[in-house]
Amino acid sequence: MYIGRFVVVGPDVGAYRVSSRSFPNREISTRDDALTVGPTADAPETDNPYVSYNCLRLVDTPTGETAAFGNGSHVDPIAEKLELGYPARDALAESLLALDYEKDDYDTPRIGATIGADGEALIGTVRKDALLVETVEEPTLVATYEKNAPESFDFEATTATEAATDAYDLEFEHAVCAAGVARTDGGFETALENGN
Ligand SMILES: NC(=O)c1ncn([C@@H]2O[C@H](COP(=O)(O)O)[C@@H](O)[C@H]2O)c1NC=O
Numbered sequence: 614m615y616i617g618r619f620v621v622v623g624p625d626v627g628a629y630r631v632s633s634r635s636f637p638n639r640e641i642s643t644r645d646d647a648l649t650v651g652p653t654a655d656a657p658e659t660d661n662p663y664v665s666y667n668c669l670r671l672v673d674t675p676t677g678e679t680a681a682f683g684n685g686s687h688v689d690p691i692a693e694k695l696e697l698g699y700p701a702r703d704a705l706a707e708s709l710l711a712l713d714y715e716k717d718d719y720d721t722p723r724i725g726a727t728i729g730a731d732g733e734a735l736i737g738t739v740r741k742d743a744l745l746v747e748t749v750e751e752p753t754l755v756a757t758y759e760k761n762a763p764e765s766f767d768f769e770a771t772t773a774t775e776a777a778t779d780a781y782d783l784e785f786e787h788a789v790c791a792a793g794v795a796r797t798d799g800g801f802e803t804a805l806e807n808g809n
Pocket residue numbers: 617618631632633634635636650661663664684685715717718719721722757
């Protein structure tokens with residue numbers, strides 16, 4: 614089954630996977646406190662505005678360090694609102710709604726998630742027909758296609774590295790790269806899996 618990009622979160626560990634039929638020549642790289650999706654050196658040029666972006670950011674908020682991740686440029690305003698002290702629900706809902714679903718051939722939804730220092734985790738999506746933002750108590754997945762509403766998901770990773778590799782290895786078609794994040798006693802850890 615092809616479900617496109619997806620996030621899994623719950624509550625202490627999260628992952629974001631790029632699956633792509635159209636733009637497989639991409640990888641995740643680390644830049645300061647962000648993980649960034651971009652083209653590999655051999656990727657054909659594209660003017661598609663939706664394929665390069667920060668997919669994960671760690672930010673200091675008034676309630677402690679928080680992770681924000683998702684499938685596009687909305688990750689930045691989510692992170693910035695968290696830094697300003699917005700509740701995660703509001704940061705997700707306002708940023709998803711402001712940027713809205715992508716204006717491409719598929720009306721691709723935006724998806725995102727947060728994990729706070731206090732263990733609070735949320736997941737959300739904006740589709741052409743809905744805005745959904747939920748608190749997560751157990752591992753939960755939302756994807757751009759097919760599984761386009763948050764659903765409980767069996768995800769046993771406990772570290773950032775496991776989260777990235779487990780997400781990358783899931784059977785959903787056209788895996789390209791994945792990011793993982795985990796809350797530890799010493800703060801957040803991140804990891805990436807580019808399949809090479
Ligand atoms: N975030 C991404 O990595 C991303 N990759 C592709 N898209 C969008 O989704 C469309 C379909 O891509 P695909 O056939 O690879 O699922 C692309 O034309 C592009 O507009 C993306 N946008 C949202 O998921």
